[in-house]
Amino acid sequence: MPDYGPFEMIAYAGSKVLEDETVVFVGTGLPIIASLHAQLTHAPQLQMIFEAGSLGAQLDQGLPLSVGDTKAFRKALYAKGLCGAFELTQRGYSDYAFIGGAEIDMYGNLNSTFQGGTYSESKVRFPGSGGAGAMSANCEKTIAIMALEKRRFTEKLQFVTSIGYGDGSPDYREKAGVYGSGPYRVITNEALFGYDKDTRRMMLLEVLPGLTPADIQEKVGFELLISPDLKEMAEPTEEDLRLLRDECDPDGYFLKRVVKK
Template sequence: MPYTPTELMICAAARELEDGTTVAVGTGVPCAAAMLAQRTHAPNLVIMFESGSLAPQLPTMPVSVGDSTTQQRALMVTSMADVMQFCQRGMVDATFLSGAQIDPYGNLNSTMIGTDYARPKVRLPGSGGANDLASFCWKTLILLKHDAKKFVPKLDFLTTPGYLTGPGAREAAGLPANTGPARVITDLCVLDFADDTKRMRVRSLHPGVTLEQVRAATGFELPACDPLGTTPAPTDRELTLLRTEVDPNRYILGRAG
């Protein structure tokens, strides 16, 4: 069954979520990944929305975090402050984030593009809850399009911490040990971070993609795991669930190229 890059990203992201854990999501690809995980290998996955909904049973893809479907059969509907409190207390296992730029240590910029903060080339939305989530969730999963303008050696602005400047830097900044980015999932590959350097590396290539393609779309030196894996293609069951149950109205899948 043919699939799109977006469908492959969703399936790869879903496989990173474990049964019986908690995940903080927004709408879009992260929500689709969580919903797919619930319908396949992680039926007891607890979904949390930054807007305050805890453990809803999502019938189909919400249009936004304010959509009433994010509250359907939820265990609790509370506030953003409470969700951030849960995060800061170590109660959230995983979260999904993205950004306009990412550097080799998984730090993210979602604030501005340019060298002058007062007069940026582009003003972006800012942190929202991303800094809290990346600082205190046990595992951060990053989703973004693979492009050399996004994968940069140095951020124009550090909005959200990855591994900062390398091993020990998160802990030195006062962040909990054993937290930080675990995977970067793009339309070309899946990346992780080396234990000794905390720098990004290629973990698996998507079907039909070469390492040369990935490196050409990256603005910094990018090593690869040895052996280098291949990302499993979406199964027919995953694609059927995505298209008929998760996003039948194609709010997300309709954007796929």
């Protein structure tokens, strides 16, 4: 197999999860790249919603560097501003929320607000929700995307920015008044996770070739469920890498980042 970086693997794995003729509400960076790759390969009719208010833009002027980049409005089918974008999700027009985060727990709740200290006096401050909180509440399924690191996969979040299955109780999302079925996939550079239907706990579905479930468990701060149909993750081909590097992110704004050891 060709050599590839961790974020190239994440973007490729994210692309594979997305389906043709669906609508995905994308966050900045890797979700956009993964969606672009999907459009260029197996899902040409995949449509993206950008938080600034567009649906179905044609990204022929290059990669938008944020969800408010004017490139995200190029030849869009719909362009009605931020409130219009979120109205689409509340009316049920977004199949996926595709977001990142700093921390995730076993029930798919995400923290992208702070780590260490308190909310008002935190040691590390992250960008916050942006639109991710509303996306995870209103879109039908939530896809989370992040590097596989123990500091990210934690038993208890310090802050819940984006709702998942809450405490894991069957009616948590209904009582919280949110739409959609909730967490669907967690995509990393070494493993693909889903959720058990009965317990709503995170479940290991696929592992990178050469790795074992024990290798993945070492990088997760809570006990994982293991799928009885565990598979190896597909790896990107030379053509996939060409598309990612030359067509999706030619300047390497997101794909050339480094995973901390």
